[in-house]
Amino acid sequence: MTAAEDTTGARMLRDSAPPRPQDLTGRGAALARPKLPAAMRLLGGAFTPLAQRMWQFDPEQLKAKARAKTGLTDFGDDAPLDEPLEVLCRSIRTELQLSTNGRFVLHNQILGSLVNRLRLQELTAGHPEIFEAQVSCPVFVTGTPRTGTTFVQKLLWQDSGFRCLPLWESSHPLPKGDPTAAQKDPDPRIAASRTELKLTNKILPEQASMHGLVHDEPEEENPLLAISHCSSMYENIALVPAYREWYTQADHTPGYRHFARVLQYLQWSRPGGDRWALKAPGHLEMLGPLLSVFDDATVVQTHRDPVTSVISFANMVTYGARVYFDRPDPLLVGQYAADFIERLLRAAVRDHEKAGDRVVDIKFRDLVSDPLGEMKRVYEAADRELDAATERAMRDYAESESKRGGRHKYAAEDFALDVEALRERFGFYYEHFDVAVESR
Numbered sequence: 001m002t003a004a005e006d007t008t009g010a011r012m013l014r015d016s017a018p019p020r021p022q023d024l025t026g027r028g029a030a031l032a033r034p035k036l037p038a039a040m041r042l043l044g045g046a047f048t049p050l051a052q053r054m055w056q057f058d059p060e061q062l063k064a065k066a067r068a069k070t071g072l073t074d075f076g077d078d079a080p081l082d083e084p085l086e087v088l089c090r091s092i093r094t095e096l097q098l099s100t101n102g103r104f105v106l107h108n109q110i111l112g113s114l115v116n117r118l119r120l121q122e123l124t125a126g127h128p129e130i131f132e133a134q135v136s137c138p139v140f141v142t143g144t145p146r147t148g149t150t151f152v153q154k155l156l157w158q159d160s161g162f163r164c165l166p167l168w169e170s171s172h173p174l175p176k177g178d179p180t181a182a183q184k185d186p187d188p189r190i191a192a193s194r195t196e197l198k199l200t201n202k203i204l205p206e207q208a209s210m211h212g213l214v215h216d217e218p219e220e221e222n223p224l225l226a227i228s229h230c231s232s233m234y235e236n237i238a239l240v241p242a243y244r245e246w247y248t249q250a251d252h253t254p255g256y257r258h259f260a261r262v263l264q265y266l267q268w269s270r271p272g273g274d275r276w277a278l279k280a281p282g283h284l285e286m287l288g289p290l291l292s293v294f295d296d297a298t299v300v301q302t303h304r305d306p307v308t309s310v311i312s313f314a315n316m317v318t319y320g321a322r323v324y325f326d327r328p329d330p331l332l333v334g335q336y337a338a339d340f341i342e343r344l345l346r347a348a349v350r351d352h353e354k355a356g357d358r359v360v361d362i363k364f365r366d367l368v369s370d371p372l373g374e375m376k377r378v379y380e381a382a383d384r385e386l387d388a389a390t391e392r393a394m395r396d397y398a399e400s401e402s403k404r405g406g407r408h409k410y411a412a413e414d415f416a417l418d419v420e421a422l423r424e425r426f427g428f429y430y431e432h433f434d435v436a437v438e439s440r
Contacts, residue, residue, distance in 0.1 A: 011097045012239060012321065012329045019331045027414040028330040031315075034322035036101075037202050044100040051100040055107035057089040062107075066114035075114070076121035079228035079258035084246060085110075088234060091242040098238075102324030106238060113227045119174050120227070120258075123265060127180060131264045138263075138276035138294055139382055142283035143302030144309035144341050145316065148367045149279055150211070151401060152300055155375055156277040157218050158393035161384075163272035164218035168193030173224055173262055179269065190215060203323060210316045220280045224262045230255025230289070232282045232340070236317060238324050239336055248343065252286055256293040275384070285347035287355050298382040299355065301348065304364035305438040306341055306426045307412075307419055313337045314417065315410040334415025338422060345429045352432075357381065365436065371398040412440070 011018050024032060036044075047054070059082070067073055075081055088110070092098065098106065123130055139156065143149045157164045172189040193215040200207065207213065225231035230252040235244040263276060283290055284301065291297060314330065314337035321328035352359060360381045362374050375394060379386040412419050419440055429435065 011327060012325050012332055013095055013241070014097055015095070016329065016332050018327060019329055023331065023416065025411070025414045027410060031318045031328055031330045031414070034328065036322060040101060040203060047104070048100045051103045055103040057092040057107065057110075059085045059089050062089070062111055062114060065111055066118055069111075069115055070118045072118040072122050074121050074125070075117050076124065076258075079230075079254040080250065081117070081229070084229035084243070084250070085114075087246045088229075088240060088243045091240040092238070095241055096238060097326075098324055099326040102238075105323055109226075113223070116174055117227050119179060120262060120265065123179060124261065130180075130268045131261055133264060133268065135260050135263045135267070135276060135294060136274070137296045137298070137382065138278060139298045139300060139378070140283050140290060140294070141277070141279040141300045141302070142281060144281060144284065144304070144306060144313070144344055146308050146312040147302035147304040148362065148364050149281065149302050151367065151371070151398075152302060152362065152375075152378075153218050153277065153279040154401075155371060155394050155397060156378075158397055159273070159277075159386075159390040161273045161390075162275055162277040163267065164277050165221055165224075165266075166216050167197075167213055167219040168215050169266065169270075170219045170221060170223050171196065173266060175269075179265070183269075204320065206319060210312075210319065218277075218279070221259075221278050222280055222282065225255070225259050225280065225282070227262065228255035228258035230259060230286065231280070232285075235340075237320060239332075251289070253289040253292055256286070256289040260293055275382075281344065284344045287347070287351040287359070291355060291358060297358065298378070299359045300362060300378055301359050302362050302364060302367065303433050303435050305435060306345060306429055307422045307440065308438055310334075310337050310341045310422060311410055311412050311415065311417060313341060314415040318415070330414055331416045334417045337415065338417065338425070342425060345426065349428060349432045361433065363433075363435065 019028070019032060021029065062085070063075070092106065139162070141149050141152045141156070153164070156162050168187070168190045171193055175183055175187065175189060197213055197215050200213065213219065222231045222233040226233045229247070229250075232244075232247065234240050235247065267276075283299070287299065290299070314334045317337060318328050318330045318333040321333065358381075360378050362377070367374050372391060372395060376386055412422075423430075423437060430437065
């Protein structure tokens with residue numbers, strides 16, 4: 001192991017100095033020195049001497065492990081793999097300071113994506129009939145954090161005619177064994193997801209107040225997009241600067257075509273509604289590839305003061321970073337969060353006119369004050385009837401959400417963010433979409 005590959009330490013990035021204690025607020029200090037469950041601390045300590053050898057971030061070794069795990073060899077060449085995998089592994093080896101637990105988790109996430117890619121390629125070659133049915137007229141919900149995307153997604157979920165992606169299916173898109181065989185009822189992946197969530201809640205007890213996870217409720221499709229490297233998932237969990245640079249410059253149209261094949265398998269393998277309703281913030285900067293591949297899609301884009309999005313996203317990323325890093329850096333993440341949100345919003349402005357009437361814009365204040373009115377606009381754009389039963393279900397869900405408490409509290413100061421500077425930075429977005437500034 002060379003010094004450049006030493007990834008265990010008290011920083012997130014090798015070239016960034018850790019924050020000084022006097023620069024951290026109380027919340028910032030708590031985020032920077034997380035209290036992990038005893039079992040996780042013991043596990044990390046026990047495997048630290050072996051971590052570098054057991055969980056190496058070498059592209060060829062990872063691909064060899066995936067081949068050995070599946071008995072398959074063909075990853076397919078219809079979407080990028082070798083270049084993004086090499087850049088991702090190099091970024092992890094040379095730029096990050098992962099904890100032992102972080103090495104284990106991230107290694108297995110990448111390996112899992114490679115395994116899924118091999119198995120999907122085998123299905124493509126051996127069972128072309130699976131991919132004959134098109135992904136017709138899907139609805140994609142997108143927007144920056146805290147703008148109401150989850151609320152819109154779960155309103156659509158009330159319509160049995162829409163097919164949503166539950167967390168268990170997002171985490172485990174392909175079942176163990178023969179993916180063309182009839183699955184047990186209930187599907188074993190549901191129990192696996194429930195067990196994984198219990199562990200997640202022990203490690204991240206505040207997660208529910210930031211972005212609640214329920215094994216059988218709709219979740220984002222980031223793991224499916226990551227199979228073909230057309231998701232910002234890796235940068236959102238681990239920053240990975242070199243990979244981020246590759247990601248922002250690459251053409252992700254082939255990746256979205258690969259993602260469409262994942263959806264084709266899912267709709268073939270499990271009965272559901274006749275149209276997909278999906279959600280991911282990252283679609284906001286990928287409207288070109290998305291609408292090229294899904295040429296009959298409707299996109300719902302939510303809008304809110306981006307300062308709220310930046311602070312919320314910084315809080316969520318820093319909190320989740322304890323899974324990957326011994327000492328998360330809220331100040332470093334604050335800078336990243338502002339850059340990421342600006343990147344998404346500039347892409348939204350760039351692509352909005354080209355997308356035309358295929359994008360439905362919803363402002364957060366309108367969504368909160370009249371959710372059914374906004375959903376009627378979505379249904380009209382998607383050329384879908386909103387029946388009375390679905391409207392009642394949506395109304396009941398919206399009412400229950402309005403009564404839900406326990407919202408998480410955080411402040412710009414926790415991430416060294418200047419609210420007025422952010423407002424000036426995002427002036428282009430406020431003006432283009434006529435978004436109101438929220439008092440803070």
